[in-house]
Amino acid sequence: xxxxxxxxxxxxxxxxxxxxxxxxxxxxxxxxxxxxxxxxxxxxxxxxxxxxxxxxxxxxxxxxxxxxxxxxxxxxxxxxxxxxxxxxxxxxxxxxxxxxxxxxxxxxxxxxxxxxxxxxxxxx
Numbered sequence: 001x002x003x004x005x006x007x008x009x010x011x012x013x014x015x016x017x018x019x020x021x022x023x024x025x026x027x028x029x030x031x032x033x034x035x036x037x038x039x040x041x042x043x044x045x046x047x048x049x050x051x052x053x054x055x056x057x058x059x060x061x062x063x064x065x066x067x068x069x070x071x072x073x074x075x076x077x078x079x080x081x082x083x084x085x086x087x088x089x090x091x092x093x094x095x096x097x098x099x100x101x102x103x104x105x106x107x108x109x110x111x112x113x114x115x116x117x118x119x120x121x122x123x124x
Contacts, residue, residue, distance in 0.1 A: 002026040009118030022096030030074040038092035
């Protein structure tokens with residue numbers, strides 16, 4: 001069993017930055033694929049970024065490419081999402097997710113564990 005707790009969300013002006021953290025419990029963290037997703041009101045959950053178990057591979061959604069960076073620290077059982085140049089359209093609840101597989105995928109249904117989410121609001 002893996003438990004995920006996100007933190008770092010908040011209100012920021014357009015052009016600003018935030019860093020989200022996701023602390024994971026469980027002995028399998030270092031072998032899990034980790035992802036970030038987001039969901040805005042009335043919209044489907046959207047892929048944001050994913051990182052492989054080793055941190056050697058990362059992939060991003062088209063809307064955040066070049067602005068967001070995913071990273072992980074396996075010694076701390078934590079994954080991060082650095083968000084720069086934020087836009088009002090980035091406003092959403094951001095979720096951390098873990099997949100008990102080293103195969104990197106982008107589909108939410110393929111993830112086994114989810115955090116409770118953290119709200120990010122970007123004002124114009």
